[in-house]
Amino acid sequence: MFYRVGQLIPVFAGLLFAAGSATAAGTGSVKTGKLVYERYCLSCHGAEGNGQGEAAEYMAVKPRDYRQGTYKWRTTPSGSLPLDSDLEHTLLNGLHGTYMPTWRALDQRSRRDVISYIKTFSPRFATEKPQDPIVIPPDPGYSDASVARGTAVYKKYNCSQCHGPGGQGDGPSAHELKDDWGNAIVPYDLTKGHVKCGDQSTDIYRVFMTGLAGTPMPTFADSMSSADAWDLVHFIQSLSPGYAKNMMAAAADRKTGATQ
Amino acid sequence: MLNGIGAAASRHSVFARACVAVVGVGASLVTHQALASYEVMAVTNGGTIDGSVTLTGAAPGQAAIKVSKNQDYCGQTIPDPAYTVDSSGGLANVIVYLKDITKGKAAPAEPLALVNTKCMFSPRVQGAMVSQQVKISSDDTVLHNTHPQNAETNATIFNVALPFKGFSVTKPLPTMPMMIKVKCDAHEWMHAWIMELDHPYYATTSADGHFTIKDVPPGTYTLAVWHEVAGEKSAPVVVAAGQTVKPKITLAAK
Numbered sequence: 001m002f003y004r005v006g007q008l009i010p011v012f013a014g015l016l017f018a019a020g021s022a023t024a025a026g027t028g029s030v031k032t033g034k035l036v037y038e039r040y041c042l043s044c045h046g047a048e049g050n051g052q053g054e055a056a057e058y059m060a061v062k063p064r065d066y067r068q069g070t071y072k073w074r075t076t077p078s079g080s081l082p083l084d085s086d087l088e089h090t091l092l093n094g095l096h097g098t099y100m101p102t103w104r105a106l107d108q109r110s111r112r113d114v115i116s117y118i119k120t121f122s123p124r125f126a127t128e129k130p131q132d133p134i135v136i137p138p139d140p141g142y143s144d145a146s147v148a149r150g151t152a153v154y155k156k157y158n159c160s161q162c163h164g165p166g167g168q169g170d171g172p173s174a175h176e177l178k179d180d181w182g183n184a185i186v187p188y189d190l191t192k193g194h195v196k197c198g199d200q201s202t203d204i205y206r207v208f209m210t211g212l213a214g215t216p217m218p219t220f221a222d223s224m225s226s227a228d229a230w231d232l233v234h235f236i237q238s239l240s241p242g243y244a245k246n247m248m249a250a251a252a253d254r255k256t257g258a259t260q
Numbered sequence: 261m262l263n264g265i266g267a268a269a270s271r272h273s274v275f276a277r278a279c280v281a282v283v284g285v286g287a288s289l290v291t292h293q294a295l296a297s298y299e300v301m302a303v304t305n306g307g308t309i310d311g312s313v314t315l316t317g318a319a320p321g322q323a324a325i326k327v328s329k330n331q332d333y334c335g336q337t338i339p340d341p342a343y344t345v346d347s348s349g350g351l352a353n354v355i356v357y358l359k360d361i362t363k364g365k366a367a368p369a370e371p372l373a374l375v376n377t378k379c380m381f382s383p384r385v386q387g388a389m390v391s392q393q394v395k396i397s398s399d400d401t402v403l404h405n406t407h408p409q410n411a412e413t414n415a416t417i418f419n420v421a422l423p424f425k426g427f428s429v430t431k432p433l434p435t436m437p438m439m440i441k442v443k444c445d446a447h448e449w450m451h452a453w454i455m456e457l458d459h460p461y462y463a464t465t466s467a468d469g470h471f472t473i474k475d476v477p478p479g480t481y482t483l484a485v486w487h488e489v490a491g492e493k494s495a496p497v498v499v500a501a502g503q504t505v506k507p508k509i510t511l512a513a514k
Contacts, residue, residue, distance in 0.1 A: 068415040079418030157423040158403030172329035173446040180414045216445030218405035218421035222429040
């Protein structure tokens with residue numbers, strides 16, 4: 001199931017504006033962030049940030065437990081904390097196919113405030129710095145030749161071990177996988193036409209070049225060239241017309257200012 | 261828990277030659293407090309701890325690991341290495357380490373090695389210094405992923421794919437001491453343990469249960485052992501300048 005609360009709540013964003021104290025550009029206010037959190041996030045992510053809010057019980061994919069500082073969608077290498085901009089990217093896009101909605105209707109400052117607040121649940125943010133983000137070279141462009149090369153890359157790198165030969169999430173190792181929190185997890189079905197986080201080609205690229213921390217999905221950055229990585233993105237995009245459609249819809253969204 | 265036992269034992273007696281005391285065995289994993297940082301100094305005339313660990317009681321019969329995927333490459337079954345015991349009871353894959361040492365020899369310069377081979381990790385267990393590099397490699401044609409986690413919290417440390425034979429990658433271990441459990445998600449039976457300490461006084465027992473810890477500054481320490489199934493145990497050990505102590509440690513089969 002999937003719902004978007006995005007359009008429902010712009011009123012509160014205005015309210016929250018008044019409550020916060022001014023902060024340096026780029027970083028949010030923990031104090032105001034707490035208010036945003038209690039209003040919008042607590043029911044799923046829990047008062048202690050343990051991912052066990054009231055609503056969580058009925059969800060197959062559980063809300064993130066923030067206490068370990070483990071975040072799946074990052075531009076930083078495997079093992080690193082995320083950048084604030086990574087968390088903001090997640091808030092803007094939501095996590096497709098899960099209960100995590102998009103938070104576009106919050107103003108940017110409220111998003112930054114709540115990000116500052118959720119970081120306080122893990123002591124790691126006080127003692128560690130995120131590593132430098134990976135470099136994603138520009139997309140050389142979708143083409144049949146690139147898809148053909150990407151098909152070979154998918155084979156060579158054995159993605160099929162988990163995602164299956166056709167990308168449907170049915171490889172030999174697809175069963176009995178667990179995440180860090182002990183919950184069952186399945187390899188993503190790559191034929192769905194979208195990934196969980198984001199509609200851009202770069203969103204697919206970063207998944208296998210940074211890995212999804214806390215899950216079995218590893219990083220391939222140490223073994224794969226960026227040319228191979230782009231061919232692999234195009235191969236994945238060839239598995240469903242949905243990717244192109246979603247990419248265009250997202251671009252149109254941005255044009256009309258829905259993203260702020 | 262373990263700390264309490266160690267402290268109680270050290271009140272009783274001091275072992276001049278051999279450390280033979282058999283004190284509590286706990287099944288829980290070792291947890292380390294963040295200690296004051298370790299200080300490197302020249303160790304002249306240090307002592308040696310040259311001991312052995314034996315298993316008492318029969319190791320429970322171990323069913324072979326049933327291989328559930330990639331059987332064409334990994335085979336149908338793999339012997340369970342949890343208890344690796346020789347004919348005289350020597351127990352392999354035990355980490356032996358000092359618990360309360362704050363000064364001494366320098367950290368090992370070489371990275372650790374962790375090899376994915378025949379759908380298992382090798383070595384099964386090893387000690388490490390905090391922040392030490394670990395070189396991870398694969399001899400196998402099937403994909404593996406090397407996914408170390410904090411054994412206590414399950415938090416991912418990193419998760420790197422080894423997509424093909426011959427590939428290797430070197431990564432740093434965490435900056436805090438901890439017990440690390442390494443898994444390969446693709447092959448759920450694959451496990452390894454790395455005990456990360458903030459000093460270099462540790463060893464792993466060889467196939468005959470033997471271990472050696474060298475260049476120990478003279479003094480009284482707590483010598484601790486850890487085995488993945490038999491659990492933990494500790495006892496005081498006295499190391500005299502230029503001398504070798506030969507503790508014989510036993511762990512009861514579980």
